[in-house]
Amino acid sequence: MADVRHTEYRGNIHQLQKELMQKWYERLNQAAETGTPHTASLMISGNCVELLEAFGVVPIYPEVNALQLAIRHQSLDPILAAEEIGYAADNCAYVKADIGCYLKGITPTGGKLPKPSLVLCNFVGCNTYVKWFEHTAVLTGSRLYVLDVPFLRLDEPSRDDIDYVVRQLKELVTILENITGKKFDYDRFVQAVRCSAQVEELWSQIKHLARRSPSPFDAYFDAITLMGPLYVYRATPEGLNFFRAALDEMQAKVAAGQGVFDQEKFRLVIEGPPPYPFFRTFRDMFAKWKACTVASTYSTVGGLWEFGARHDPDHPFESVAMHMLAQNVTNRNFLQRYEQIGRYVKDWNADGLIIHFVKSCRLFSAGQGDMRDYATRTLGIPTLYIESDLEDPRYFAEAQTRNRIDAFFEALEHSKMTATAV
Amino acid sequence: MRLVAGIDCGTGFTKAVLLQQDDSSRFTVLGRGRAKSGINVEEAAMQALQACLLESGVTREELDYVATTGFGRYGVGFRDIQITEITSGARGAQYLFPASRCVLDIGSQSTRSITMRDTGKVRTFKTNDKCAAGSGMFIARAAKYLEIPIEDVGPLSMRATNPQPISSVCAVLAESEIINHVSAGVTVENILRGIHESLAERAVGLLKRVGIEGEVTFIGGVALQNGIVKALEDRLTTKVNVPPHCDFVCALGAALLGHKRLAIKEKLASVSQVS
Numbered sequence: 037m038a039d040v041r042h043t044e045y046r047g048n049i050h051q052l053q054k055e056l057m058q059k060w061y062e063r064l065n066q067a068a069e070t071g072t073p074h075t076a077s078l079m080i081s082g083n084c085v086e087l088l089e090a091f092g093v094v095p096i097y098p099e100v101n102a103l104q105l106a107i108r109h110q111s112l113d114p115i116l117a118a119e120e121i122g123y124a125a126d127n128c129a130y131v132k133a134d135i136g137c138y139l140k141g142i143t144p145t146g147g148k149l150p151k152p153s154l155v156l157c158n159f160v161g162c163n164t165y166v167k168w169f170e171h172t173a174v175l176t177g178s179r180l181y182v183l184d185v186p187f188l189r190l191d192e193p194s195r196d197d198i199d200y201v202v203r204q205l206k207e208l209v210t211i212l213e214n215i216t217g218k219k220f221d222y223d224r225f226v227q228a229v230r231c232s233a234q235v236e237e238l239w240s241q242i243k244h245l246a247r248r249s250p251s252p253f254d255a256y257f258d259a260i261t262l263m264g265p266l267y268v269y270r271a272t273p274e275g276l277n278f279f280r281a282a283l284d285e286m287q288a289k290v291a292a293g294q295g296v297f298d299q300e301k302f303r304l305v306i307e308g309p310p311p312y313p314f315f316r317t318f319r320d321m322f323a324k325w326k327a328c329t330v331a332s333t334y335s336t337v338g339g340l341w342e343f344g345a346r347h348d349p350d351h352p353f354e355s356v357a358m359h360m361l362a363q364n365v366t367n368r369n370f371l372q373r374y375e376q377i378g379r380y381v382k383d384w385n386a387d388g389l390i391i392h393f394v395k396s397c398r399l400f401s402a403g404q405g406d407m408r409d410y411a412t413r414t415l416g417i418p419t420l421y422i423e424s425d426l427e428d429p430r431y432f433a434e435a436q437t438r439n440r441i442d443a444f445f446e447a448l449e450h451s452k453m454t455a456t457a458v
Numbered sequence: 459m460r461l462v463a464g465i466d467c468g469t470g471f472t473k474a475v476l477l478q479q480d481d482s483s484r485f486t487v488l489g490r491g492r493a494k495s496g497i498n499v500e501e502a503a504m505q506a507l508q509a510c511l512l513e514s515g516v517t518r519e520e521l522d523y524v525a526t527t528g529f530g531r532y533g534v535g536f537r538d539i540q541i542t543e544i545t546s547g548a549r550g551a552q553y554l555f556p557a558s559r560c561v562l563d564i565g566s567q568s569t570r571s572i573t574m575r576d577t578g579k580v581r582t583f584k585t586n587d588k589c590a591a592g593s594g595m596f597i598a599r600a601a602k603y604l605e606i607p608i609e610d611v612g613p614l615s616m617r618a619t620n621p622q623p624i625s626s627v628c629a630v631l632a633e634s635e636i637i638n639h640v641s642a643g644v645t646v647e648n649i650l651r652g653i654h655e656s657l658a659e660r661a662v663g664l665l666k667r668v669g670i671e672g673e674v675t676f677i678g679g680v681a682l683q684n685g686i687v688k689a690l691e692d693r694l695t696t697k698v699n700v701p702p703h704c705d706f707v708c709a710l711g712a713a714l715l716g717h718k719r720l721a722i723k724e725k726l727a728s729v730s731q732v733s
Contacts, residue, residue, distance in 0.1 A: 412582070435529050440585065443544035447580040 047289075049282045050261055056278060057264050061145045063094050068148035074216050077152040077172055080267050080338045082160035082185060082360035082367055086232055086347065087205060089271040090225035091212045096152055097267060098172070102133040104144035106312035106427045114142055115428055129396040129427035131168045138175045153215050156208070157182040161366030162399045181211055185360045188368050193361040201357035228271035229356065230349040235270050236341040238279035243342045245286050246330045247384050249303070250295020252286045255384075256306045256329035257319045258296070267338050295328065302327035302448060305380045307373075307407065308392035308400065309334045313429035321438055325445040327388075331380035333373065336365040343379070370403050374410050381417050388448055389415075393423040395431045418451065420444040460720060461488075461516060462523045464713030465503050466543065466706070467530030470566030470594060470679065471495055473706050474506035476514045476521075477713035485553075485714070489514030490706050499533030525716030527708050529568075541715050543708045544572055544583050550711030551675040552578030555699045559672025562661055562690070562698075563708070564680035566594045571664040573671065578711075584667045589628070592660035594680045596629040600636055600653050604646050611650055615685025618651030625656070632656075651685055658689035665694075675699040677707040 067075050076088055077096045085095050105111045114136020115129055121139070123132050136142070143149050155178045157169035166182060173180035183204050186197045209220050242262070246255045253259070262282060269275030289295075304322070306329050311318050322329070336342075345363045348355035361367060365376070380386060389411045393401045404421070411419040422440055425431035459480050466473045474491040491509025493502045503526065511518060523538045527547075531540035543563070551561045552574060561572040569586040586592055601608045622644050624632050632653075639649050657680070665674070674694060680686060681704035691698050701707060 436585070439529065439542055439544070443542040443580065443583060446542055446545040447583075450579045 047285050049278075049285050052278055052281060053261050053265055056269060056274065058145075060094070060268050061143075061147055064096060064150055065145075065147035067094065067150035071150075074153040075150050076154040076156045077169065077178075078156040079158050079160060079162070079165050079169075081158075081162065082364040083158055083267060083338065084156075084183075084205065084208075084356050084360060085267065086225060086228040086271045086352070086356055087208060087212070088156075089228040089231075090221055091216045091218055093153065093212065093216065095268060096149065098134040098168070099130055100264060100267070101137060101144055101149070102130040102427055103312045105133055105137070105142070106429075107315050108144060109313060109429070110142070110144070111313055111427050112429055114140055126396060128164045128168070129425055131164060131171075133427050134168070135171060135175065138172070151176045152178045154178065154211065155180045158185065158360060159183060160185045160360055160364060161187065161368075164399065179211075179215070181208060183208070183360070185367065188362055188372070190369075191372070193358070197361055198354060198357050201360055202353045205353055205356060226349045226352050229347045229352040231273065231276055232271045232347040233349060235266070235275050235279050236339065236346050238276075238283050239266060240341045240344075242279070242283050242286050243331070243335070245290055248290055248295075249385070250293075250297060250300040251303070251328050251330050252289035252295060254296050254329045255335060256304075256310070256332040257315075257322075259329075259332060259335040260310070263335060263338065297323075297326040297328060300326060300328050302388060302445065302452075303330045303384070303386045304328065304388050304390055305330065305377060305384065305386045306332045306334065306390045306392065307377060307404070308394055309337075309397075309426040310392065311424040311432050312426055314424075314432045314434070317434060318437070321441045325441075325449075327445065330384040330386055333365050333376060333380075336376070339364050340368075340376070343376075366400065370407070374407065374414075377407070377411065378415055381411075381415055386417065387452065388444070389417050389419040390444075391419060391421045393421065395423060395425045396428055397426065418444070418448055460522045460717060461520055462525060462713045462716040462720060463507055463510065463521055464546070464709040464711065464716060465507060465524065465526045465528075465534060465537070466546070466709035466712060467499050467503055467526060467528040467534060468495060468543075468565050468679075468708075469529050469568070470598075471705070472499075472502040472506040472528070472530070473709045474503070474510040475706050475709040475713050476510050476516060477710065477717065479717050485717070487710065488516060490703060490709075492705075495530065499530035500535055503530070503534045504536075523716045523720040525712040525719070527712040539716060539719055541712050543568075544570060544585075545580055546711030546715060547677055547708045548572050548574040548580045548711065549578040549714050550707035550709075551677055551699075551701075552576075553710065553714055554701045554707065555673055555675050557673045558675040558699060560665065560668070560670055560674045562665055562674060562676045562678075564593060564657070564661065564676075564678040564686075566598075566679065569593050569661060569664060571661070571668045573668045582668050584664050586664070592657055592664070593629075594678070596632065596657065597653060597680065597683070599629060599633065600650070603633060603636060604640075604649065606646065612683035612685050614647050615650040615654050615683065616688065618645075618647040618685075620648050621651035621655050622648050623652050623655055651689070654683065654685040654689045657686055658693055661686075661690060662693045670694065673699055675701070677701065677704050679705040681705070 074093045111133045115132040117136035117139045118132035155173040265278045408419050464475045472493045476488040478486045489510045491506045493505035495502045526534045526537040526540045527543045547563045563570040569592045572583040573581045676698045
């Protein structure tokens with residue numbers, strides 16, 4: 037087999053994404069230097085960026101900063117800085133990288149990060165975030181507001197769950213009014229929610245294009261390129277323009293019969309975030325086998341829209357609450373995660389499932405051993421379980437990881453050959 | 459007649475097997491060679507291959523194909539194909555014991571459990587993570603501390619009368635336990651058997667995770683030690699297959715798979731000539 041060492045989607049969208057993200061960092065830098073615009077730190081999963089947009093508040097996503105550092109091989113220094121002041125070896129490495137950034141004054145782009153006007157802990161699924169945002173508030177001296185979003189225990193949130201979150205969102209409106217000195221503009225909020233709904237529709241259409249063979253993009257590695265604008269610009273016209281361009285470009289690829297690989301050999305579903313410090317190395321381990329990811333759970337941490345859910349401008353508060361409660365993978369229960377993977381395997385016609393266990397994230401990774409059993413026994417799909425970390429380079433063992441991936445594809449290649457022969 | 463070399467570039471040792479397939483498709487192992495792996499993977503592979511060729515009376519030029527396996531498989535520039543030791547270990551074990559459906563491979567730094575189909579193809583596998591507590595390096599460190607040659611570990615372990623368990627899950631911390639046992643006057647035999655019992659316990663756990671079925675074949679350098687084989691059989695309550703050259707099974711499997719790949723290559727070449 038010929039080695040395919042580097043394969044990724046690099047179209048106009050890639051360049052547009054870079055420009056948009058650069059512009060975001062410039063705005064944050066401007067906020068650090070001049071105090072405007074107002075900014076708020078919040079978590080990606082189930083974020084309520086529409087409400088911030090209504091006040092012209094720019095989001096700061098500590099996770100995006102952390103992963104940007106890791107992908108640039110700069111995460112270890114801030115992690116060590118956090119460990120030096122007492123964070124344990126097995127604490128979330130995203131937390132340590134972010135805290136270390138504040139301690140050492142590091143940013144991924146070399147610019148400045150502002151003191152957030154508000155540390156908005158949208159506690160969704162991950163209880164570590166409460167402590168993380170408490171610490172951020174202490175380090176920056178910023179005001180802290182914790183949104184308490186109940187975990188999704190059943191298939192749907194209860195009416196009380198929704199009302200409980202809506203009441204908190206309305207409380208947040210008052211806080212944002214006080215911070216920004218602006219009166220809440222309901223129409224602007226509705227417009228932001230409408231924009232999000234349109235972006236979600238476009239993003240969903242893009243993801244469904246990966247059902248084609250060959251898939252026009254890798255729904256794990258390339259999806260990450262699109263996820264930055266999805267979280268930062270979702271509620272803005274810029275986000276809408278970006279995703280229109282992205283859909284057009286992907287549709288053109290489909291029309292031209294272009295895929296990630298000329299001959300797509302394997303179609304994968306991936307569960308869990310990538311090892312960002314070794315993102316390229318990890319991707320190449322799959323590219324070598326011409327294995328394309330057609331669906332991933334990680335691309336739904338910010339929102340699960342490919343199955344039809346959307347923000348609703350007719351019920352803006354309720355739909356933001358629903359998004360936080362039910363439409364992001366981290367707040368969903370394990371049976372729902374199983375179902376999501378099952379749908380991907382079936383509807384996106386996948387050959388195998390890869391589960392990446394993140395050592396420093398027990399919340400997302402706990403139970404993945406059972407998930408593997410479910411996938412192999414119930415879905416009957418070959419499954420590979422690999423372990424490293426999303427942020428801490430010390431947990432990545434290249435030789436072991438490569439060994440497992442190669443062995444998985446050696447077996448999968450034979451299974452496919454046998455199936456074809458039959 | 460075709461000649462294929464399988465080279466297993468392991469973390470401790472590099473092993474080479476020269477496998478001949480005659481015109482009636484019968485395989486014969488012509489020779490084996492071994493070299494310490496060290497830091498130069500290619501050099502170790504060359505040394506092991508030279509030793510193998512010397513034993514076989516075959517020259518390098520007569521070789522038709524070279525298949526590498528093991529952690530250093532990509533580091534051998536003169537290879538024709540590389541295969542993981544999981545795939546090659548399963549194939550080698552199935553060749554030697556056709557009724558085998560489950561393989562335990564304990565090498566210098568890795569432990570692997572594999573289930574396979576009757577064709578020797580891998581069905582599922584589990585490996586140890588970034589921890590050498592259940593591997594050969596654990597025994598090597600213990601032997602060094604106890605000042606006994608590694609070759610004596612197996613026979614000494616068989617003489618144990620009261621094995622002392624090593625409960626630590628960490629190879630480094632387990633050394634402290636060994637020191638405690640030595641201080642408490644526990645015999646070397648009982649300490650070694652305790653180590654074997656501890657390793658067998660971990661190995662059975664790994665085997666259970668893939669599902670034990672059919673015959674179990676134990677391969678890798680650690681299978682040379684009869685103390686751990688006995689400990690394994692006691693736990694599994696069944697006999698475990700241990701081939702005579704248990705540390706060469708991955709190299710053998712690589713050679714078998716190399717033969718298969720070479721045959722396909724030749725077939726494709728003949729089809730393209732005809733067309």
